[in-house]
Each structure stands twice: as structure tokens, then as C-alpha cells.
Amino acid sequence: MNAEKITTGLAQTMAAASSEETIPIIVKYRTGVVAAQKLVPGVSPAFRYKLVPAVAMRVKPADIQTLSEDDSVVRIWQDLPVHTCLHESLPLIGVPAVWAAGVRGRGVKIGIVDTGIDPDHPDFAGRIVSGANFVRDGSSYRDDNGHGTHVAGIAAGDGSVLGGKYRGVAPEASLYVAKVLDAGGSGMMSGVMAGIEWAVEQGVQVINLSLGGPAPCDGTDALSETCDAAVAAGVVVCVAAGNLGPKAKTVGSPGCARQVITLGASDKLDDIASFSSRGPTSDGRTKPDLVFPGVDIVAPRARGTTMGYPLDDYYTTASGTSMATPHATGAVALLLQTDPTLTPTQVKDLLMQTAKDLGFEANTQGAGRADVHQAYLLASAPPPPEEPGEPEPPQPPGEPEGCWQAIKRALRMGG
Structure with a gap:
């Protein structure tokens, strides 16, 4: 052996x-x-x-x-097993100002890898493009837990049941749903990996993973490697840090993956939620990368489920880094509508560079609480003008076009 x-x-x-x-x-x-x-x-x-x-x-x-x-x-x-990460957010992070500019996620494909979705909920009407089941002995991607529907609603629900009152961050984005967790909110790493791969094959631009496994971790487990491979394929991956705080080294897999955006949870007063998992990873890297609101979040309720604290037949309230993560996923969709050429690294940098420092250490808050409007302004700003260069000398008579410039470059290089 x-x-x-x-x-x-x-x-x-x-x-x-x-x-x-x-x-x-x-x-x-x-x-x-x-x-x-x-x-x-x-x-x-x-x-x-x-x-x-x-x-x-x-x-x-x-x-x-x-x-x-x-x-x-x-x-x-x-x-190993993985589980869901449970425990007026949009104005706090500047989303309505981005909507006012006409940016609501249109044309962006979001992958929800979770417990499935309620395909009959009015807040998703006409925007669920495809779904698949990766739970053993299952075939439907219908949500029998409630977690995935809530998560999808935070990212991209349109709030139509109550006239937009509980609208998600990117209410015009398209949804691709991989059911990888069962009615109890549990699944296996292998199923999550299969769901991620399916989402990448569907052409999604951002994947939401409001789930997690063992903590601490160093990013070398199979699920973390799959997440990093998805990023290498050009897909932004947003992952919940976990709900094992406030102790250090409590970020679970795949939140410890190197290239993903790992999300902790803040509340509406810009404090860090006590349950939000803290870094560092077991190999000493800073995590989470950012925090988003994740306390007392109202979003769609899957029919027949009791996840969270139901308000009525259509909405329920829940807390956790699971709720913070789809805020980030929706924010990514807004940035990708603004500039579809952005790479996963550029998206992550935009969110981290414009985050509000809440005054906590990096392994508690990452770069701080995201400010989606500021990230949008930076993404939509025109590139700075190029520095004026040395004027080219006049073209010598009789020389072919470009010859003199080539000679000049050769002389500068000592050729």
C-alpha cells in the first residue's frame, strides 16, 4: 500500500x-x-x-x-458529507443604485448547486432554464428542503408575489439548478462535484455553493480542487464560509479553495454575525474573502417546506453564510452584465477593492463588507487614457510603410 x-x-x-x-x-x-x-x-x-x-x-x-x-x-x-450553511440587505450594499442604471443581471447565467428549487414559485417564472439531480436515487430537481429556493431567491428572485418587495440581487438573471442535497439538506462531496461540473457544461458564468463540509481545510480536498478547476474554466464560484464561528480556523471545504470567493456573514448593523466562520485555513491563508448580509434574510419559500421562519406561503426568513453567499452571486451577475469580459480574478478583485472596512481583522471580515454599487462604478468606468508617447519622426521618403518604425525599435534594443 x-x-x-x-x-x-x-x-x-x-x-x-x-x-x-x-x-x-x-x-x-x-x-x-x-x-x-x-x-x-x-x-x-x-x-x-x-x-x-x-x-x-x-x-x-x-x-x-x-x-x-x-x-x-x-x-x-x-x-465526505456536505450540508447546507443556515443560520433591508440590498440597500445596505448599494444594489438599488445599480438597478437604477438598468443593470439587473439580464443575460447572465447563474448556477445554483443546492437542494434544488421550487419551479412553480412565481418569483422565478420563465427564468429557470435547466435543472438536474445528483442525489442518489433521485431524478427531480424540485426542492424538498427549502434551502435552495431561498438561496436562488436571494440571488435572482424578482419578488413578483409582493410587487418586488422581496426582490433578489439580480432579478433578471437566468437560473440553472443542480440538486445535490437531499430533503434533510445533506449530500456527498461526489454529488456536489458532479453538480458543479454539470453547471460548467451548461455555460453558467457564476456558481453559488451555500454548503460546506469538514473544517478546517487546506484547499487540497477533491471538492476544493473541483471548485478551483471551475474557476480556471472561467466561472466565478461563490462559496459559504460556514457557520462554525466565532472560533478561528472554522472555514470548511470548499470555502478553503484558493480561487473561489469565500463569504462570511454580516448583519444589518454592519457587525459580523457570531456564527460566521473565521480563518485562517489550515495552511495559513486568509479567509473569508468578503462578508455580505446574512442575518434575518427574507426570500422565497419552497412549497410544502418549513425551512427558516415562514412568513406566508411564499416567503421565509433565514440566517447563515448560506444567505450571504447568494448576495455575492447576484452581485457577480450584475458586474458580468456590466462587463461580460471580466475574468473570475477581476470580479473578485473588484468586490474586494471596493469593500467597506468594518474594522475587524482579516480572518473575520476578509476585505470587509461588499459595496456592490462601488464595484459597479469601478467596473463601468472608462479605461484611463494612455500616456502620450514620444512622437514618431517623419517617415523617410521612399521607405515602405512601417520600415522606419521597425528600424527604430531595433536600434532601441541594441540590434
């Missing part, structure tokens, strides 16, 4: 398991290896991934030992 390829947690699980017990794992292969040729005989993988060269499956401890000895295998993780 090559113990270096097996994570510490998986090794502990193997030691406690019987020889016939099966363990859910995620196996990463070297790039270019055809995973189908390297599977355990008689075992069908639950998922095969493209963003990272990996498969998810359940195998016996002896099979894990055999896999670890395969030269094409890079890393073997245990497939």
Missing part, C-alpha cells in the same frame, strides 16, 4: 472498517489517464469527472490499497 496517496481521514476509516465493508471514495488519476481502464473490477463508479480527472465509487479497504499502488493514481480521498 502507498500510504502517501491516501488521506489521513480515509486511512483512519480503513483501519476501523471490516474487510467486507465498502467505503465511499474519490480517486484522482494522472492527467490523460483513461479512468475507465483503471477501475476496480465489478465496481461501477457513481460519477466520472472531467474538471478534475477523477471518479467516485464505493470499494472495500483492500481495493483502496490496490488503487494506491497504481502509478496512474495521484490521490484517494474519502467521499
Whole structure:
């Protein structure tokens, strides 16, 4: 057995398991290896991934030992559970001023990777483009928990039930929904990874992950690597920091991923919510990146669910970094409508550069509480004029166009 390829947690699980017990794992292969040729005989993988060269499956401890000895295998993780992150926000972050400029997320595709969505809720009418289910033994993306509907509403609900009173941040954006968590708000890393990959394949520009797994973490787990791969593919990924605060080192996976935007929660008085997870990551990096409002947020309620504190048949109130995260996702949609050429890194920088410093240390507030209007102003500002250069000398008579400039450059370079 090559113990270096097996994570510490998986090794502990193997030691406690019987020889016939099966363990859910995620196996990463070297790039270019055809995973189908390297599977355990008689075992069908639950998922095969493209963003990272990996498969998810359940195998016996002896099979894990055999896999670890395969030269094409890079890393073997245990497939761990993930859960939802529960516990007048838009004026506080300047969203109405962006709406006034005609920017409401039109044309931007948002991926909601969560418990699903209530497709019949009026606040989403005509804007749910596609959905898929990645929960074991499930087929529908209908929300049987309520969390995903609430999250989607914060990001992109239009508030039509009450004339726009509970409108989301980007009420004209399109929604793509991956159900990866069950009625209890729980799922497995492997299903979340599959949902992220599906969303990327659908062409979404920003993905919302109001969920999390074990804390602390260092960004090298399978789910974090998948999130970073999605960012590398050009997709902004917004992730909840978690609700294990106020202790340090409580940011869970995939909030510890390096390239994502990790969100903590603030309240309407610009204080940090006590439950909001704090950094640093286990390898010493600052997290969260920003905070958004996440306390007592009113948003759509999925029919037949009781998540949060229901106000009526259509809306419910909830708190958590789960609620802060879709504020960020909606903000990203507004910025991408403003300038569709923005890269994930540029979007993250815009939000962090314009955030309001709330006076807390970086591993509590990140760059501060986001100011979406200021980020929009920076994104929509014309580029600064170029510095006037040295005037070109007159073209010598008889020389072909551009020849003199080429000679001049060569002379400057010493050629």
C-alpha cells in the first residue's frame, strides 16, 4: 500500500472498517489517464469527472490499497458529507443604485448547486432554464428542503408575489439548478462535484455553493480542487464560509479553495454575525474573502417546506453564510452584465477593492463588507487614457510603410 496517496481521514476509516465493508471514495488519476481502464473490477463508479480527472465509487479497504499502488493514481480521498450553511440587505450594499442604471443581471447565467428549487414559485417564472439531480436515487430537481429556493431567491428572485418587495440581487438573471442535497439538506462531496461540473457544461458564468463540509481545510480536498478547476474554466464560484464561528480556523471545504470567493456573514448593523466562520485555513491563508448580509434574510419559500421562519406561503426568513453567499452571486451577475469580459480574478478583485472596512481583522471580515454599487462604478468606468508617447519622426521618403518604425525599435534594443 502507498500510504502517501491516501488521506489521513480515509486511512483512519480503513483501519476501523471490516474487510467486507465498502467505503465511499474519490480517486484522482494522472492527467490523460483513461479512468475507465483503471477501475476496480465489478465496481461501477457513481460519477466520472472531467474538471478534475477523477471518479467516485464505493470499494472495500483492500481495493483502496490496490488503487494506491497504481502509478496512474495521484490521490484517494474519502467521499465526505456536505450540508447546507443556515443560520433591508440590498440597500445596505448599494444594489438599488445599480438597478437604477438598468443593470439587473439580464443575460447572465447563474448556477445554483443546492437542494434544488421550487419551479412553480412565481418569483422565478420563465427564468429557470435547466435543472438536474445528483442525489442518489433521485431524478427531480424540485426542492424538498427549502434551502435552495431561498438561496436562488436571494440571488435572482424578482419578488413578483409582493410587487418586488422581496426582490433578489439580480432579478433578471437566468437560473440553472443542480440538486445535490437531499430533503434533510445533506449530500456527498461526489454529488456536489458532479453538480458543479454539470453547471460548467451548461455555460453558467457564476456558481453559488451555500454548503460546506469538514473544517478546517487546506484547499487540497477533491471538492476544493473541483471548485478551483471551475474557476480556471472561467466561472466565478461563490462559496459559504460556514457557520462554525466565532472560533478561528472554522472555514470548511470548499470555502478553503484558493480561487473561489469565500463569504462570511454580516448583519444589518454592519457587525459580523457570531456564527460566521473565521480563518485562517489550515495552511495559513486568509479567509473569508468578503462578508455580505446574512442575518434575518427574507426570500422565497419552497412549497410544502418549513425551512427558516415562514412568513406566508411564499416567503421565509433565514440566517447563515448560506444567505450571504447568494448576495455575492447576484452581485457577480450584475458586474458580468456590466462587463461580460471580466475574468473570475477581476470580479473578485473588484468586490474586494471596493469593500467597506468594518474594522475587524482579516480572518473575520476578509476585505470587509461588499459595496456592490462601488464595484459597479469601478467596473463601468472608462479605461484611463494612455500616456502620450514620444512622437514618431517623419517617415523617410521612399521607405515602405512601417520600415522606419521597425528600424527604430531595433536600434532601441541594441540590434
